[in-house]
Amino acid sequence: MELVCPAGNLPALKKAVDEGANAVYFGFQNSTNARQFIGLNFTDKRAKEGIDYAQSRGCKVFCAINTYPQPAGWKTWTEAVDQAAALGVDALILADMGLLDYAAQEHTDVSRHLSVQGSATSHAALRFYQQQFGIKRAVLPRVLSISQVEDLARKSPVELEVFAFGSLCIMAEGRCYLSSYLTDExxxxxxxxxxxxxxxxxxxxxxxxxxxxxxxxxxxxxxxxxxxxxxxxxxxxxxxxxxHAIEEPVSLSTLDLLPKLDAMGISAVKIEGRQRSPAYVAQVTRIWRQALDAIDSPIKTEQQLHAWAAELSQLSEGSLTTLGAYHRKWK
Amino acid sequence: MLKLSLGPLLYYWPAESTQAFYQQVEDWPIDLVYLGETVCARRRDLKLDDWVAIGQRLQTAGKEVVFSTQTLIESEGDLKQLAKLIQRAGELGWLVEANDQSALQLLIEAEQPFVTGPSLNIYNLRSLKKLTDLGLQRWCYPLELSRETLVDFQRSLIQTDSNSSSEHNRQLETEVFAFGHLPLAWSSRCFSARFHDLPKDRCGFVCQQYPDGLMMRSQEAQDVFVLNGIQTLSGGRCNLLDQLPLMQQEGVSIVRLSPQAQDMKSVVMAFDEARKNLQAGLSNTITQIPLHAAQECNGYWFGRPGMDQINIDLE
Structure with a gap:
């Protein structure tokens, strides 16, 4: 399984690469990606530097352009796609059907991953995105249980990537409008x-x-x-x-599920957190690298697992982690 | 004249209440009715055959009937139900409202034309064109987008129409959600069961106790959201009654009203009168509906936070 890590800026990207990420994902400094925070994300120059750094060390780079453009802003989004393609990213992470269509027509040779924001929760939905836009991989929403993920993995026409660690979205991503109801974003x-x-x-x-x-x-x-x-x-x-009528302030951690996810044939696990510090990214990447490397290792002990879990817990929101919807009882 | 539609019933009412409700609808000035359970697979008081029977009566009463699909598809069981619904609609010659990409795919595979609900994100013309090529006949405008963006869409659509010989394009209808609490999110967790401290798979169908959902307020008693099973709706009730002139002017075909337990007939009558006045060239005199008090909202329409209530006289 690939370890896919967040790169909110160049120092975080370098840390993730150094600590053993198989792929990093980033976004540009505008509304085109789903982690738009002040002081975060990449200019063209920084992106080029980051891509060189990662790719020369055998780490792939994905570019997230996973918000939904409206007619007035359409060009900004297609330009972001063109820009990412020109930079030589290994894959585009897209959610919007129009933009997927654009990328599939204009940049046939650049892999397309369906963002979690594309909200595909069944193999029929995955088939839709695969047949219409030729996606290679899909990131699954955090609303599915482990047995549902297993069903999907069995029938999916594309590679699957699941969230492993970080913020827990409890609504089906891409179809949650709560934030714009209270604010304008x-x-x-x-x-x-x-x-x-x-x-x-x-x-x-x-x-x-x-x-x-x-x-x-x-x-x-x-x-x-x-x-x-x-x-x-x-x-x-x-x-x-x-x-807490909707959810407690907790984070998602699927450390315990790693062997299962691996056995199901999940292609990649994703760490959330482009808004987090380079030090955080370094620490989380290091732990997950070890955990992934240990999947097939007979010397892995319960003690080791506890140590990793404890360390991750320190890094989590409210110092609490949950298996979220992966675990039936959470619902 | 603008058409009026009744959106899918989002709450879980007892079977008799639901039946009684749709019996009334037969006599209301509604042109289209969306039927079916769109929120939770566990809500099965009414079986597919029951929905078909309701639909057939509405059809006899002159309404166009559309089946709406479950918004969040999570399991193989959900997919099977979805396939059954689509097949049945096909046999009956009814359209299906796709509320996610699973439904889209099954409809495309079955070569059935379709319409899309507001939670299927069509945010730009390229998405709209792609789906139109695949059989889209009507789309419900996304809830969080503004009237300004709607105008961008509608004007480009008219242009496409005049330049294109495509049969699809000419038929494409735009629908706008104009009344009711806005469906804003879907989770695998059930918030009604959580309120009762029950696990979702032994929920006891507690959501049926709340015909208009459970209001979730801030600690200062501000209505924030409505909890309805796995769905979260806006705390405020959207009401775009006074916006019908703009909708008509921009070529919107259908105005959607979302069912609520109380006063639904007054809502329908007010919208009906407003559209008739508009058609007769009278100024839109009806701007208020005599309803039980509720916080209203129209912010999205004006490009503001959805919860805002904008007084248009001041705009």
Whole structure:
């Protein structure tokens, strides 16, 4: 299985390559990719440097252009596709049908991967993208259980990549419009969920308040771990009960599932986190490299697994990890 | 004249309530009705045959009937149900509204023409053209896009029409979601079951206790989202009644109203009167529907956060 790691900037890309990523993925500095954060992503020059660095060390480079262009912005997106192709990336990660069509016609020789934002959850959907746009690989949404992934792997006409570690999206990606309902940006339109520009922190008598475009997402008492106010991970009130009505602030980790995913024939595992620091990327890549290398190794011990899990947990949101939807009970 | 459609029923009502509801619809001034369970595979009070029977009565009453597909397809079982629904629609000569790419694929394989729902992301003309070539006859405009973008679409479509001899293009109809809580997200987790602390596979169908979903409020009592099984809807109720003139002017064919438990007839009547006035060249005098209080929203339409309510007099 390939280890696919996030490259939010050049230092992170280099760290991921150095620590043993088989592929890194990046985006340009505009709305064309689903991790649009201030100070993040690549200019053409930086991308060229990063691609040279990775490819000369045997690491592939994927370019994520996985938001949905609208008529007025169409050219910006096709230019991003042209630019990535000219840079010599190993694959384009795309979600929009129009853009997939464009890439398939204009850059036949550049591999196309279906982004998780393309929201393909069945082999029929995968077949659609494969037959219409010739995709080589698809990244699966984080809403499927392990047995559903297994069913898919058996019948999929394309390579499959699954999320292994990082933020947990609990809605079917690409079809979640919650963020643009509260702010004016969503993953589809602007490559942002619960954008930082809309976040306000405020110390009040009732606790530390986290707001998103004025909407109170959560209120933290002293001593509580105040996490980023991702809109689906706050505490809300339903019929008098106040709780994490949608999801707790936890991260996804599938470390325990690695041998299973490998046995199913999954082609790649993906680490989320282009918004994270180079140090984080280095540490996570190192652990997952070891874990992947150890899959077939008889000397791997339970103790080793615990050590990796503990280290990853330190790096996670709220220091908690979950198997998410991979595990039936989570639902 | 603008056509009125009734979107798929998003909530889980008891079978008798659902039957009674659609019996009323037979007499309402609605042109198209979307039928079927689009949210959760576990909601099976009504079987496919029951939906067919409802549809046939509506058809007799003069409505066009469309089957809507489950939005989030997760299992082999879901796919089988989907295939059955598509086959049945084909036999009946009814269109199918595809709500994901699984449905698209099965419809293309079956060589059946289709329409798409608002959660099938068509954000640009190239996507729209691609699907039109594959058999798309009508599309429901994405919820999070603005009227400005709609105008871009519609004007380009008219241009394509006049330049093209393609039979498909000329027939393509645009539908806009104009009333109801907006369906905004789908998860593998059931939030109604979570509220009751029940596992999803032994949920006890608790969502049936909430005919308009469960309101999820901020800790300051602001309506944020509505929880409806695995689906999350907008806390505010979208209402674009006063936007019909622009829709008509830009060549929108159909206006979609999403069913709710209370006052649905008043909603339909208000939209009907507004479209008739528009057709008669009267100014759109109806701008309000006498409804039980709810926070309203129209932000998406104006290119703003979806939850915003823009007063057009001030625009």
């Amino acid at each position: 969503s993953p589809n339109t602007r490559g942002a969920c619960s954008p930082a520009k809309a976040v306000r922190w405020q110390e009040t008598d009732q606790g530390l308040e986290a707001r998103l475009n004025g909407v109170l997402i959560d209120r933290f008492q002293q001593g509580e771990n105040a996490g980023y106010p991702t809109l689906c991970k706050g505490r809300f009130e339903v019929e008098g009960a106040t709780y």
